[in-house]
Amino acid sequence: MKNDEDTVPDKHTLSEAERTEPLDLDKIVSLCKRRGFIFQSSEIYGGLASTWDYGPMGVELKRNIKDAWWRAMVWGRDDMVGLDAAILMHPDVWRTSGHIDNFTDPLVECKACHQRFRADQLAGETCPNCGGEFTAPKKFNLMFKTFMGPLEDEADVVYLRPETAQGIFVNLNNVLTTTRRKIPFGIAQIGKAFRNEITTGGFIFRTREFEMMEIEYFVKPGDDEEWFQRWVQQARQWYIDLGVKDEKLRVRAHDPKELSHYSKATSDIEYSFPWGWGEIVGIANRTDFDLRAHSESSGESLTYFDDETQQHITPYVVEPSAGVDRAVMTFLVDAYTEEEAPSASGKIERRVLLKLHPALAPVKVSILPLSRNETLVPLAREVYDTVRRSGAVTGVVQYDDAQSIGRRYRRQDEIGTPLCVTVDFDSLEDNAVTIRERDSMAQVRVPIPDLPRRLGEKLGT
């Protein structure tokens, strides 16, 4: 092959209908386990229900998602700053925010089999398990309780935060005085949240411990509705910019009776998963509910001095709130592709690949010596060290020499590695290697001294 000449094989992407089996949750769960994305928590003890651990690939994907969000929402804008508040907060925070009284779901129990359900998620009037009758719905508080210090006393109860937002509200004055920000401006935060959900499921879709990426955006009262619409668009656009198919996303406005206790209006961004639409981001107009309540309860005025009107005002708050784990699920499902394509030996084979955006891919580049032949290995390791240390690739560069080259391509496709570099026997003669692109399977020969630059250009990150 000559330098700089792409060779592109013929291949065919399978539609949903052409696949041997449709994409279901089991396929995603199995790929995640097989390739080291997500494992059942405490697996050797039989697992803990609906809790999951992110493996070597999953932790990179999740970190890349959070970094992409931070880059877009904080570094890429002139109206945002960040915060990282503690998970444990003064219990008065939750009393004042209304969470102790109102952060509840309606719980019903089957009188026959005693299984518990969330009443608002049930389709029928009787137990889906055994057909039994339900008890009347009770308000079930979703906050996890624990104790601070050595005494397990009512006075020592603290809660694991069910949202990161309150850490932002109670720090408003600290942020205003240290940054001299003017509204409109926002505070972003990424962190763990905990909700003792009545029913969990859908793999990492609904769990009791999860991570959130939240913004509280402070605006003048009256400007809130316009900013609300803007944030709905921006939250959706973030997914599209990272490659998610536009037609798989929709915006669903909440019915007034669905609204949380603090919200004037809420819209969800939903993704069309193969098993149905699911919420991935919620955008709420929280008005001045939280700031006003905390000002009254704490005695510290959480207001903003408006230079124009020379008055103290309580800002209104627009909150785009996204689940990190649901983002992981969305990107995995959206990227999952099956194709018929020629293998390394030219035979038509079915291949599974994750067409992840390069910014999200857990491994950016994999260096593959054609074999473990002792004359090839030193050059391949040198190429690996050169690329890793060049700074041209931000993220994981992998060296992979286990099994046949065909199997290694398959493994790299399944974890979504955008570029593979093959070091072959010709490399010893021409000091060049082959770059293979994941999606097109195009191969191009590149001189080793040009390799870091070419990889950087192709990744575009």
Ligand code: ATP
């Ligand atoms: P639902 O009505 O489905 O219980 P919610 O409307 O209470 O969810 P929000 O309070 O809007 O959810 O949470 C914001 C975001 O946090 C959601 O869009 C979702 O991405 C994520 N999220 C909420 N609850 C969970 C959970 N139990 N597991 C994983 N992610 C969650």
